[in-house]
Amino acid sequence: MxxxxxxxxxxxxxxxxxxxxxxxxxxxxxxxxxxxxxxxxxxxxxxxxxxxxxxxxxxxxxxxxxxxxxxxxxxxxxxxxxxxxxxxxLTPVVFEEVAKWGHKTATECGYTGRSYTYSQLVDGIMRWGGMLQRRAGDRANPGTVAILAPNCPEYPIVFFGSIGVGATVTTVNSAYTPEIARHLDDSGANLLVVEAVMEPLAEAALKVLKREVPVVVNGPSANARPNLREIIADSNTPFADFVDVVPLDRVAALPYSSGTTGKPKGVSLTHSAVANNISMYHNAHTINTEKAEGDHQEVLMGLLPFFHIYGMCVIMTSGLTRGAKIVTLPKFEPQMYANVLKKHKVSVLHTVPPLLQFVAASPAVSPQDLSHVHTVMCGAAPVPPAAAMALKEKVSQPIFFQEGFGMTETLCTHMTPKGEEKLGYCGKLVPHTKAKIVDLEKGTPLPPGAEGELCVHSPALMAGYHNNRQATQECFDEDGWFHTGDVAVCDNDGYFSIVDRIKELIKVKGLQVSPSELEDILLRHPGVADVGITGVDDERAGEVPRAFVVRRNKDLREKDLHAFLGSRVAPHKQLAGGIRFVEELPKNPTGKLLRRQLKKMADGE
Known part of the structure; x- marks a missing residue:
């Protein structure tokens, strides 16, 4: 067999x-x-x-x-x-060695157990690509396919099957319901693939869009639309014909920026950029996901959304390139998360700071649930060192805690080298990558140890913002350096640490205060479950920090936190804007704090 x-x-x-x-x-x-x-x-x-x-x-x-x-x-x-x-x-790069692990499971739904082996995944990719070619007016460029779906076993079939025949895939964030129509309009999508439970969302968006977009449903449709699973399982669906090579400068993926500091923008990622970055990321000094061989196969948790660059590249694309098994979860539920960890023996665990804090502190996740994990990766936002230490202390076996940095626009640029943990730092530059820290006012390069804006240069940068030349010109300088908008520092050993976003710095009497710094300190208080810091207007200081705190218990009082912070930071960093206790903080699906909404909460008082 x-x-x-x-x-x-x-x-x-x-x-x-x-x-x-x-x-x-x-x-x-x-x-x-x-x-x-x-x-x-x-x-x-x-x-x-x-x-x-x-x-x-x-x-x-x-x-x-x-x-x-x-x-x-x-x-x-x-x-x-x-x-x-x-x-x-990109598609041939990802599946170049697939014959070695064709019999192994590629994707599996953590809820239903629906799964595909690598051979079945490739078969589905070929048939989906063949279907696109048949319906396309221009076989060499089938247009733009939008995916509106949570993580599921079929997601990579649509993704790699589409880009394999030259289509562009734009991944839609289903959490931003009002933005779906705008996303479809801006991206120029001419086909929409939607999860069955989200078909009503698609209906509503298409009414706002006011133009016809064919829809394929992943599962039974309430409106008799084509069923994705039937298409890829039908032996009468012909395979794609890869006669013509897809140009390397063709846009493969069009994800949209998270919109945490402004309106989401389409980020044009070419085949060359993504394929290059996968190779850069898989260098022997930082990659800790081993290739499948013999009976060995790494197991990854596919919870972080595939529409986001972290899930799309670091989990889905990288994982499939290494022959890993990816267990998908459409949403976060504590008990199901813990069950998947234990049942599937997850070996490489990808997290974001809020998820890391949950795994480290929640009794729902026992040390036994984590017994097969050898690597924990955390990214998407600055990592609280206290949470990383708590996780390492929770488990009995050694765990490599790996931090990384990247953006939708740059893909992965930094990773912690194997065996060189340095908590609080996002690692060193991956191969083919250069960086410099520049003065926030003058733009001149700064020496190690100085804080400034991080700028990067690599063969994996985006081609530009879709339909937004002005925004593209604003973030690239004349020499091709991408200005990240992040305040960072590099030490003498080449380790980088992200301090904060430039736009999120709070200026108190002309002095800069980092919200992330204050958040990390407050998270060390045993009564704080989560916290977000934003600036509020002040007549004398111009701006002062205010904390929105989620308590672990109702006994925690404002004066407790003022006293806790008092001796740990300078006077201008104190919470002169006050403390507000809330039930939850506004966050996007990857756990990133939505500071625009936090600012609105503060301004609305």
Missing amino acids: RSQMLSLVNSTYAHFLRSQSRLSGRAFSRSITTKSKTRGPASPLYRVSIGIRRHQSEGVICTRRTLELETEGHVIESEFPDVPLPQSP
């Missing part, structure tokens, strides 16, 4: 590999020149040549000198050797 399944994978996946063979012998080279504002004209020290050639029999060969930490001009380059960058569209 196993050999038959592997044969199926080999025969169906030959379509993917055939498209790659057209690139045999094609060379790719790019020169990157950066210019430090402190040094004037461009310097040869920053001129880098990359040479990559694909040979059908040898794979990818990369010739490039190993870069060392660069300090002149305060530009920092990754200390890790460069890795080969793929010269194929």
